[in-house]
Amino acid sequence: MPRTGVVRSICRADRQSGGLSLRHLSFRSPGTFASAKCFPTGTAGTNRGFTLLELLVSMALVAIVAGLSFSIMTAITSAWKAHKARIGAFGDARVVFESLTNRLSQATLNTYWDYDNRGAPTRYLRKSELHFIQGRASSLISTIPDVVGNSVFFCAPLGINENEAYRPLFKMLSACGFYVRFGKDENRPPFVDGRIANRYRFRLCQFLEPGERLRVYEAGLQGNWYSTDLTDWSFPMAENIIGLILRVRYPDGSGNAETYDYDSRAGIGSNSPPVTMHQLPPVISVTLVAIDEDSARRLAEKYGDTMPPILPAADAFISADRYEDDLSNWEEALKKFPLKIDYRILTADVYLRGAKWSSQ
Numbered sequence: 464m465p466r467t468g469v470v471r472s473i474c475r476a477d478r479q480s481g482g483l484s485l486r487h488l489s490f491r492s493p494g495t496f497a498s499a500k501c502f503p504t505g506t507a508g509t510n511r512g513f514t515l516l517e518l519l520v521s522m523a524l525v526a527i528v529a530g531l532s533f534s535i536m537t538a539i540t541s542a543w544k545a546h547k548a549r550i551g552a553f554g555d556a557r558v559v560f561e562s563l564t565n566r567l568s569q570a571t572l573n574t575y576w577d578y579d580n581r582g583a584p585t586r587y588l589r590k591s592e593l594h595f596i597q598g599r600a601s602s603l604i605s606t607i608p609d610v611v612g613n614s615v616f617f618c619a620p621l622g623i624n625e626n627e628a629y630r631p632l633f634k635m636l637s638a639c640g641f642y643v644r645f646g647k648d649e650n651r652p653p654f655v656d657g658r659i660a661n662r663y664r665f666r667l668c669q670f671l672e673p674g675e676r677l678r679v680y681e682a683g684l685q686g687n688w689y690s691t692d693l694t695d696w697s698f699p700m701a702e703n704i705i706g707l708i709l710r711v712r713y714p715d716g717s718g719n720a721e722t723y724d725y726d727s728r729a730g731i732g733s734n735s736p737p738v739t740m741h742q743l744p745p746v747i748s749v750t751l752v753a754i755d756e757d758s759a760r761r762l763a764e765k766y767g768d769t770m771p772p773i774l775p776a777a778d779a780f781i782s783a784d785r786y787e788d789d790l791s792n793w794e795e796a797l798k799k800f801p802l803k804i805d806y807r808i809l810t811a812d813v814y815l816r817g818a819k820w821s822s823q
Contacts, residue, residue, distance in 0.1 A: 553753055553755065553807045555701040555702070556701060556703070556704060556751060556753035556807060556809060557809065558701070559667055559700040559701040559704070559751075560749075560751050560809045560811070562700070563641055563667075563669075563700075563749065563751070564749055564811050564813045566619060566621065566639055567615065567617075567641075567747060567749065567813050567815070568813050568814065568815055568816055569619040569620065569621065569816065569817075570595055570617040570618070570619050570639075570743060570815050570817060571593065571617075571618060571619055571620065571636075571743070571817040572591040572593045572594075572595060572618075572727060572741060572742070572743055572817065573591060573592070573593055573817075574589050574590070574591045574741050574742065574743075574819070575589075575590055575591070576588070576589060576590070577590045588736070588740075588741075589740060589741040589742065590741055591727070591741040592679070592680055593617075593618045593636075593679055593727075594616070594617070594618065594679050594686070594688065594727055594728055595615075595616075595617040595618075595725065595726075595727040595743055595744070596615070596616050596617070596686060596725065596726045596727065596728070597613060597614065597615035597616070597709050597711070597723075597724065597725050597747075598613065598614070598723065598724040598725070598726075599612075599613060599614075599723070599724075600612055600613060600614035600642045600643065600644075600707075603616070603642075603687075604642060604690070604693065605687075605690065606690050606693055606694055607642075607644055607693065607694060607697075608644075608646070609644050609645040609646055609770060610642050610643065610644045611643050611644070611645065611665070611705070611706070611774055612642070612643045612706045612707040612708060612780075613642075613707050613708055613709040613723060613780075614640065614641065614642035614643075614707070614709075615640060615641055615642075615709055615747075616638065616639070616640035616670065616689045617638075617639060617640070618636055618637070618638055618639070618677070618679055619636070619637065619639050620634040620635065620636055620637075621635075621636075621637040621639060621671070622634055622635045622637065622674075623635070623637035623639075623671050623672070623673050623674060624637070624673045624674045624675055625673045625675055625676075626675060629674065629675070632674070635674040636674055636677060637671060637672060637673060637674050637677065638670065638671070638672035638677055638678075638679060638688075638689060638692075639669070639670060639671055639672075640669070640670035640689055640693075640697075641667065641668070641669055641670070641707060642667075642668055642670075642707065643665060643666065643667050643668070643704055643705070643706065643707045644665070644666060644668055645663070645664070645665050645666075645770045646663065646664075646666075647661040647662065647663050647768070648661060648662050648664070648699075649699075650698065650699065661768075662763065663763055663767065663768045664702045664703060664759055664763070665702070665703060665704055665705045665754075665759075666699040666700075666701065666702050666703075666704065667699065667700045667701050667704035667707065667751075668697045668698065668699050668700065669697065669698060669699075669700045670689060670692075670693055670696055670697045671696055671697075671698075672689065672692050672696050673696075676692060676696075678691055678692065686726065686728060701753075702756075702759070703753055703754045703755065703756060703758075703759045704751060704752070704753050705752050705753065705754055705773060705774065705806075706750070706751070706752035706774070706775070706793075707749075707750070707751060707752075708723075708748075708749070708750035708751075708752075708780055708786075708790075709723065709747055709748070709749060709750075710722070710723055710747065710748040710750075710783050710786060711723070711724075711725045711744040711746070711747055711748075711783075712744075712745070712746040712747070712748055712812070713744075713745060713746070713820070714745060714820065719738070719822070720783065720784070721783035721784065721786070722783050723780060723781070723783055725739065725744050726739070727739060727740065727741055727742060727743065728740070728741075738821075738822055742818070742819075742820060742821070743815045743817055743818035743819075743820070744815065744818065744820075745814070745815065745818045745820040746812055746813065746814055746815070747812070747813045747815065748786075748810065748811075748812050748813075749810065749811055749812075749813055750790070750808065750809070750810045751808070751809040751810075752793075752806060752807075752808050752809075753806065753807050753809070754773075754804055754805060754806045755805045755806075757805065758802070758803065758804045758805050758806070761802045761803070762802060765802065773796075773797060773800060773804065775789060775792070775793040775796070776789075776792070776793075776796075779792065779793065790808070794806075794808070
């Protein structure tokens with residue numbers, strides 16, 4: 464049979480069977496039949512599609528998966544935003560805490576040894592014209608109302624000055640101090656008065672007295688040399704700082720107990736001056752307590768220009784050996800406060816670089 468007859472026979476068989484179809488023919492050369500493949504086209508079940516029930520079930524599963532994915536993404540986004548807000552809320556507190564501890568570590572007294580009486584000397588004593596003092600703000604500050612917690616005032620080579628000719632003196636001796644007060648914003652521009660209600664907040668303030676105005680050398684002022692310029696040369700560093708706790712710590716075995724009060728001029732003129740006279744404290748433990756702006760706003764809405772009752776008890780932070788208990792009790796009071804208070808506590812030990820502590 465000729466090759467063309469073979470092709471005709473296969474195709475005829477396909478037509479007669481009704482179930483085969485000539486799908487593929489390939490020829491090695493023109494006019495030459497190489498191969499032919501026939502596949503079933505009408506076999507039962509090969510053209511079967513999805514039923515309506517299967518489509519509905521598939522759509523339901525896709526919807527469930529999409530809903531779960533959306534819920535997870537929403538929860539992750541909300542958690543990230545909340546975390547970012549918390550970081551931002553206490554970001555200022557962390558910045559000023561670093562600034563406070565850095566400047567405190569630069570305190571100096573420039574202590575030297577001299578005769579107790581140059582006319583009739585009997586012994587050597589430590590002497591200094593500078594001063595370091597810390598204690599309860601209400602006791603050290605009389606010119607500013609509503610101060611809370613502890614405060615500290617000292618001299619340091621910060622290079623603060625008014626005269627441009629002195630700007631190259633970047634180590635010029637200046638006065639510095641820190642305290643917390645409650646009140647309205649004193650530094651807002653005058654044109655907003657009467658248009659925007661004043662914001663009553665707790666604020667951490669810094670005192671910076673330029674070197675040209677340094678009053679620590681004035682003998683008549685003694686312990687309160689900083690009071691004269693305190694109002695004019697203070698400014699708020701951060702809002703929503705509700706507590707500053709300063710605790711002096713001594714080396715182990717020194718025989719000195721931890722204390723919240725320290726005065727390097729205490730005992731001047733005494734025949735038996737204390738060991739702290741004209742000495743810097745070796746270590747100061749600094750604790751800063753901050754709340755977020757949302758908490759401050761809720762407090763302001765309820766208490767207005769009245770100081771809200773979120774401070775520690777009146778007998779707290781008086782005895783340094785009860786520091787841990789007093790801080791724990793304050794935390795419990797903040798947690799149980801009727802209005803939700805979100806707070807952070809920052810603590811660090813500051814080693815004063817200029818301290819040459821001696822127990823003698």
